[in-house]
Amino acid sequence: MSLVEVTGLTKVFRRPVKDPGFRGALRHLVSPRYRDVTAVERVDLRIEPGEAVAYVGPNGAGKSTTVKLLTGIIVPTSGEVRVAGLSPHRDRIANARQVGVLFGQRSQLWWDLPVRESFTLLRDMYGVPDSLYRARMKRFDEVLDLGSILPVVARKLSLGQRMRADLAAALLHGPRIAYLDEPTIGLDIAVRDRVREFLRQLRDEGTTIMLTTHDLGDIEDVCERLVIIDRGRVIYDGSLAAVKDDFARERRIHLQLASPVPLASLSDRLPDAVVVAGDEPGEFTVTVDRFRQTAGAVISAVLPLAEVVELRIDEPAIEDVIRKVYAGELRLA
Amino acid sequence: MMEYEADFWLLVLAGLLQQLVGLAFLGAVFAQVQALHGWTFTEAVLLYGFASFVFGMSPLFFDGLWRTAWLVNQGDLDYALVRPYPVMLQVSGSYVGLQGAGDVVVATCMIGWALSRADISWSPLTVLVGAVLLVSAVTIRVSVLAASCAISFWLQAPHSGFAFAINQLGTLGRYPLTIFGVALRGVLTVVIPFAFTAYFPVSWLLDPGRYWWAAIVTPLVAAYSLILGVRIYHRGVRRYESAGH
Numbered sequence: 001m002s003l004v005e006v007t008g009l010t011k012v013f014r015r016p017v018k019d020p021g022f023r024g025a026l027r028h029l030v031s032p033r034y035r036d037v038t039a040v041e042r043v044d045l046r047i048e049p050g051e052a053v054a055y056v057g058p059n060g061a062g063k064s065t066t067v068k069l070l071t072g073i074i075v076p077t078s079g080e081v082r083v084a085g086l087s088p089h090r091d092r093i094a095n096a097r098q099v100g101v102l103f104g105q106r107s108q109l110w111w112d113l114p115v116r117e118s119f120t121l122l123r124d125m126y127g128v129p130d131s132l133y134r135a136r137m138k139r140f141d142e143v144l145d146l147g148s149i150l151p152v153v154a155r156k157l158s159l160g161q162r163m164r165a166d167l168a169a170a171l172l173h174g175p176r177i178a179y180l181d182e183p184t185i186g187l188d189i190a191v192r193d194r195v196r197e198f199l200r201q202l203r204d205e206g207t208t209i210m211l212t213t214h215d216l217g218d219i220e221d222v223c224e225r226l227v228i229i230d231r232g233r234v235i236y237d238g239s240l241a242a243v244k245d246d247f248a249r250e251r252r253i254h255l256q257l258a259s260p261v262p263l264a265s266l267s268d269r270l271p272d273a274v275v276v277a278g279d280e281p282g283e284f285t286v287t288v289d290r291f292r293q294t295a296g297a298v299i300s301a302v303l304p305l306a307e308v309v310e311l312r313i314d315e316p317a318i319e320d321v322i323r324k325v326y327a328g329e330l331r332l333a
Numbered sequence: 334m335m336e337y338e339a340d341f342w343l344l345v346l347a348g349l350l351q352q353l354v355g356l357a358f359l360g361a362v363f364a365q366v367q368a369l370h371g372w373t374f375t376e377a378v379l380l381y382g383f384a385s386f387v388f389g390m391s392p393l394f395f396d397g398l399w400r401t402a403w404l405v406n407q408g409d410l411d412y413a414l415v416r417p418y419p420v421m422l423q424v425s426g427s428y429v430g431l432q433g434a435g436d437v438v439v440a441t442c443m444i445g446w447a448l449s450r451a452d453i454s455w456s457p458l459t460v461l462v463g464a465v466l467l468v469s470a471v472t473i474r475v476s477v478l479a480a481s482c483a484i485s486f487w488l489q490a491p492h493s494g495f496a497f498a499i500n501q502l503g504t505l506g507r508y509p510l511t512i513f514g515v516a517l518r519g520v521l522t523v524v525i526p527f528a529f530t531a532y533f534p535v536s537w538l539l540d541p542g543r544y545w546w547a548a549i550v551t552p553l554v555a556a557y558s559l560i561l562g563v564r565i566y567h568r569g570v571r572r573y574e575s576a577g578h
Binding site for chain 1: 337409410411412414415416417418419427571572573574575577
C-alpha cells in the first residue's frame with residue numbers, strides 16, 4: 001500500500017464577484033453573486049514510503065492548496081486522501097502525529113517566545129520523550145547550527161534563522177512524511193545549501209518528502225520524482241531522470257576555433273546538429289541531441305577544419321523543461 | 334505571557350480599576366435604596382463579585398478565543414491544524430488576558446467581604462455545591478465565548494464584533510435578574526444562559542431552600558453549553574479556508 005493515496009482530489013472555493021469600488025461593494029450587499037474557483041481538480045497521486053517527490057508548478061497552480069488538503073488543513077470538495085490509511089481531516093489528530101509540515105512563508109514558532117520555548121511546547125504537544133528530544137536537537141544543531149538562536153525571541157530572528165528553526169520545529173517529532181512548502185524561499189546561498197544538505201540526510205534516513213518549491217536546485221539536489229501541476233491539474237508525474245531524457249535532450253557545445261571557418265562548412269560536417277555562429281570570428285555554438293551525438297563526435301568532426309582553442313559544454317537542465325512547460329511551449333504527456 | 338513586564342502590571346492594574354469602578358456604581362445605587370428587588374447591598378456585592386470572578390477567569394485562561402476572527406481572516410490556523418492537539422485549546426491558550434488577574438483579585442475580595450457578612454448556613458455540602466456551581470459558571474461563560482467567536486469561521490471578517498456584542502450581554506449577569514424585563518430575562522436564561530453564570534448560583538447560596546433546583550440545573554446547562562460550544566467551534570474549523578491559493 002502506498003503511504004499517500006490521493007484519488008480524484010478536488011477543491012472548489014466560492015469567491016464573491018464584485019464590481020469595482022464602493023458602488024460594486026454596495027450592489028454585492030443587496031444582490032450577492034458568487035463564482036466557483038477550482039483550485040485543485042481531480043488530482044490522483046500515489047507516494048511510496050521513502051520517496052522524495054518534487055511538487056512544482058507556476059504561481060497559483062494549486063500547489064499549496066494540495067498540500068493543505070493532504071495535511072487536513074482544509075476539507076476537500078470531493079475526492080479522497082489517505083495518508084497511511086488515515087483521512088487527514090477526519091482523523092486530524094492521529095494524522096498530525098505522523099506528518100511534519102513547513103510553510104516557508106509562515107512560521108509556526110510562537111512570536112513572543114524564545115525559540116527554545118517553542119520547541120519544548122511542541123515536544124510536550126507531541127509527547128516526544130526527553131532523551132529522543134535531546135538526541136534530535138543535537139542532530140539538528142549539527143546540520144542547521146541552531147545553538148546560537150535557541151535563546152532568541154522568534155520575532156527577532158532573521159529569515160535564515162527563522163527558516164532553520166522552523167525546519168527543526170516541523171521535524172521535531174520524527175514524522176514519517178514531511179510536507180515542505182518552499183523551505184528555501186528567500187534564503188542566501190550558504191543557508192540554502194545547509195537546508196538542502198539537511199533534506200538529503202532526512203531522505204536518506206527514510207523520511208518520505210513532498211517538496212514544493214520554485215527553486216529547481218532544491219529539486220535536483222533532493223528529489224528523484226517530479227510532479228508538475230498547472231491550473232489545478234497534474235500534467236506530469238514521473239522520474240526526474242525520465243523528464244530529462246525525454247525533454248531535456250539538447251546539449252550545447254560552445255567552441256572557439258583558432259582560425260575563422262565558414263559557417264556552411266561546419267554545418268556540412270555536422271548534419272544532425274544546429275550550428276550558430278557567435279559574435280567573434282571562429283566562435284560557434286553547436287546544439288546536439290545528446291542521445292544521438294556525443295560531444296566527442298562533434299569535436300572530431302570539427303578538428304579537420306581548425307584547431308579548438310576553447311570548449312564549453314552546457315548540460316541540459318530540468319530548469320529549461322519546466323520553464324517551457326510554464327510558458328506553455330511544451331506539453332508533457 | 335511574561336515577555337512584557339510593564340505590560341503585565343498595567344493590565345493587572347486596568348482590571349483592578351475596572352472592578353472598582355463597577356463597585357463604586359453599585360455603592361452609588363445602594364446609597365439611594367435599601368434593597369434592590371429584595372437584594373441587600375451585601376448580597377448584591379456577592380453577586381457582583383461572583384460574576385466578576387467568573388468573567389475574570391475567562392480572560393486568564395481562554396482569552397485567545399478572541400483571536401479566532403483574526404486567525405481565520407489571516408489564514409493563521411494552518412499550523413494549529415497540523416498539531417495533535419484540539420484547535421480550540423490551541424487558540425484559547427495562545428494568549429493570556431492579564432486584566433483577568435486584576436478582575437479575579439478584586440472579585441475574590443468582594444466575595445470574601447460579602448460572605449463574611451451574608452447570612453449563609455455553611456455545611457460541607459454548601460462548599461461542595463458552591464464549587465460545582467462556580468466551575469459550571471466558568472464553563473458556561475467560556476462556552477458562550479467559544480460559540481460566539483466561532484461565528485468568525487462563517488463571517489471571515491478580521492474582527493470579533495458579533496462575539497463582542499454577545500459577551501457584553503454577559504455584564505448584565507452581575508445584577509439581580511429580576512430588575513430586567515421579561516424578554517431580557519428570557520434571553521439571559523434560555524438563549525444565552527448568562528443568568529447561570531452568577532444569578533442562579535448565588536441565589537442558591539443565599540436561599541438553598543427556595544432555589545434548590547439551581548444546584549441541579551446549572552451544571553446541566555453548563556454541560557449542554559460546553560457540548561454545543563465545542564460542536565459549533567469544530568463545525569467552524571471544517572469551514573476554514575486558509576489564505577492564499
